[in-house]
Amino acid sequence: MQPWISASVWKRPDMRAVLMLVFPTLAIAQTVAGDRVIASDSPIEAVSFSADGRSIAAACQDHQVRFWNARTGEFQRAVAFNKEDVRPSISDRADLLVTTGPDGAIVMRDLETGRTIRRFSGPARAPREIAFSPDRKLIAGAGLARIDGSENTVTVWDASGTKLRALQAGLGGVSALAFSPDGATLVAAGFDTNLRAWRARDGELLRLIEDPPLAMFALAFSPDGNYLATAGADRNVYLWDTKTWNMVRKLTGQPEMISAMAFSPDSRILLTGGFSEFTLRNPVQVVFWELASGKILRSEQSSHRVESAAFSPDGTQAATASDRTVSIWAVAAAAKP
Amino acid sequence: MIDRKPSRREVIENCISRGLLLAGVPMASSSLFSLWAQTENQAHKPTPTEVLGPFFKKGAPNASLLRAAGDPGFPLHVSGKVTNTRGEIVHGAQIDIWQTNHQGFYDLQGFRYRTRLVLESASEYAIETVLPGHYDDRPAQHIHYMISAPGHKPLITQLYFATDPFFEGDPDKNYRKRSIVSHRDLVRPVMLFEQPGAAHATVDFGICLEKA
Numbered sequence: 001m002q003p004w005i006s007a008s009v010w011k012r013p014d015m016r017a018v019l020m021l022v023f024p025t026l027a028i029a030q031t032v033a034g035d036r037v038i039a040s041d042s043p044i045e046a047v048s049f050s051a052d053g054r055s056i057a058a059a060c061q062d063h064q065v066r067f068w069n070a071r072t073g074e075f076q077r078a079v080a081f082n083k084e085d086v087r088p089s090i091s092d093r094a095d096l097l098v099t100t101g102p103d104g105a106i107v108m109r110d111l112e113t114g115r116t117i118r119r120f121s122g123p124a125r126a127p128r129e130i131a132f133s134p135d136r137k138l139i140a141g142a143g144l145a146r147i148d149g150s151e152n153t154v155t156v157w158d159a160s161g162t163k164l165r166a167l168q169a170g171l172g173g174v175s176a177l178a179f180s181p182d183g184a185t186l187v188a189a190g191f192d193t194n195l196r197a198w199r200a201r202d203g204e205l206l207r208l209i210e211d212p213p214l215a216m217f218a219l220a221f222s223p224d225g226n227y228l229a230t231a232g233a234d235r236n237v238y239l240w241d242t243k244t245w246n247m248v249r250k251l252t253g254q255p256e257m258i259s260a261m262a263f264s265p266d267s268r269i270l271l272t273g274g275f276s277e278f279t280l281r282n283p284v285q286v287v288f289w290e291l292a293s294g295k296i297l298r299s300e301q302s303s304h305r306v307e308s309a310a311f312s313p314d315g316t317q318a319a320t321a322s323d324r325t326v327s328i329w330a331v332a333a334a335a336k337p
Numbered sequence: 338m339i340d341r342k343p344s345r346r347e348v349i350e351n352c353i354s355r356g357l358l359l360a361g362v363p364m365a366s367s368s369l370f371s372l373w374a375q376t377e378n379q380a381h382k383p384t385p386t387e388v389l390g391p392f393f394k395k396g397a398p399n400a401s402l403l404r405a406a407g408d409p410g411f412p413l414h415v416s417g418k419v420t421n422t423r424g425e426i427v428h429g430a431q432i433d434i435w436q437t438n439h440q441g442f443y444d445l446q447g448f449r450y451r452t453r454l455v456l457e458s459a460s461e462y463a464i465e466t467v468l469p470g471h472y473d474d475r476p477a478q479h480i481h482y483m484i485s486a487p488g489h490k491p492l493i494t495q496l497y498f499a500t501d502p503f504f505e506g507d508p509d510k511n512y513r514k515r516s517i518v519s520h521r522d523l524v525r526p527v528m529l530f531e532q533p534g535a536a537h538a539t540v541d542f543g544i545c546l547e548k549a
Contacts (some may be wrong), residue, residue, distance in 0.1 A: 234445060235445075
């Protein structure tokens with residue numbers, strides 16, 4: 001950080017945004033040791049670390065996926081995707097991009113080569129949520145139900161784009177989707193506030209969870225497969241035991257609704273990012289939770305809704321994206337229990 | 338000239354006047370039955386559907402008074418009958434209704450401006466509330482509805498207000514603005530009443546369900 005900017009000013013997201021506009025070099029300035037703020041030219045919808053952890057990739061609204069060095073914040077490269085395509089989703093190793101075309105087609109692009117590797121027909125309306133199975137053999141897509149209520153379904157395709165099955169979700173459509181780490185289970189959160197867990201292999205409904213009173217907007221399985229974390233409109237994080245599907249812990253303390261979530265690779269830390277109904281006006285919180293105790297390890301401000309969150313493969317860094325900013329958080333320094 | 342679907346009585350009268358029922362020859366009985374069945378099932382248009390939205394909350398109390406004493410906002414009375422496309426009253430309907438307060442905020446912690454009405458034998462409902470506020474994402478005032486009834490398809494819809502500044506005084510022309518409202522029929526006229534000491538608004542929002 002420039003020595004003449006006080007830490008208190010720099011910690012205010014609104015001031016930081018103004019300073020970053022005036023002094024672009026501050027885009028890679030540090031807040032605390034190891035933290036880094038990266039400015040993007042366009043609002044960001046999704047972030048992911050590369051498999052080696054060296055790069056952070058962000059899918060932006062101007063139809064480019066930008067890569068930066070995750071340690072230095074230096075810009076590396078950009079991969080453009082079709083201007084008509086929307087709802088970009090980056091795989092957890094930042095090697096695949098999935099977008100949806102104006103005709104509802106699902107487009108898969110290799111982020112190494114930048115080439116489209118597959119394009120296949122999606123549902124009648126472009127899916128709003130996309131999930132990859134960890135082995136990349138399955139892709140699930142779902143979205144807002146059609147106005148006539150005829151598409152309250154989650155569609156599952158294989159890697160070649162062949163539709164395998166349509167799973168019946170609740171009235172009102174799906175708000176979030178996730179595969180378990182072993183790829184055996186697919187979970188959808190619905191706007192009807194229910195959670196549904198299916199066996200990915202044959203689509204059998206394993207459990208319908210009707211406990212949540214409000215819709216969940218973010219889902220994350222712990223990498224050890226033991227827990228499913230869900231969070232959304234009621235500001236709480238619920239942890240579900242994936243063997244019994246019983247709720248085993250509720251984490252409270254996020255001051256606003258939760259829109260993004262990620263687990264550390266060792267399953268010990270959960271990262272949540274919020275949004276409020278005043279999204280454009282009020283800062284929201286980025287919170288690191290210690291799973292074992294339910295304690296908040298660290299809480300930081302984000303000037304805008306947190307769109308996406310990710311951990312680096314070695315767990316030493318985490319990233320959150322909001323508006324035109326990727327925030328890199330030094331996990332080892334500040335949040336490791 | 339009838340420019341709408343004829344009623345059952347009109348169909349029968351028409352048939353009689355043309356000798357169809359008496360002679361039974363020019364129109365096959367299956368065609369006649371099919372016309373009759375179509376008329377029966379589509380005598381009334383089902384209420385258009387709308388998106389559920391992200392803020393539905395389970396477990397709301399069965400209460401018709403949503404406006405607490407002293408609540409700010411413009412008092413609003415909404416009522417209507419729940420029928421089906423045959424024009425029959427629907428028994429046992431349950432209606433979840435939720436909306437923002439006058440400032441455009443949903444209650445996510447409790448159940449303010451949320452209700453789950455259980456209609457017993459009568460198929461009419463009424464709520465006392467306030468005109469919902471505007472908020473950035475969906476800047477048209479609206480009230481959410483989710484209706485279920487035995488033997489009928491569930492319905493998710495929303496009520497909009499013709500007086501909303503969002504429609505700029507012309508809902509016919511402006512209801513498609515920003516792709517928020519799915520159907521013109523969901524924008525309802527608002528009657529304004531001036532009572533001694535207080536004004537209030539009244540809206541009729543009847544619900545028409547399709548048979549399952």
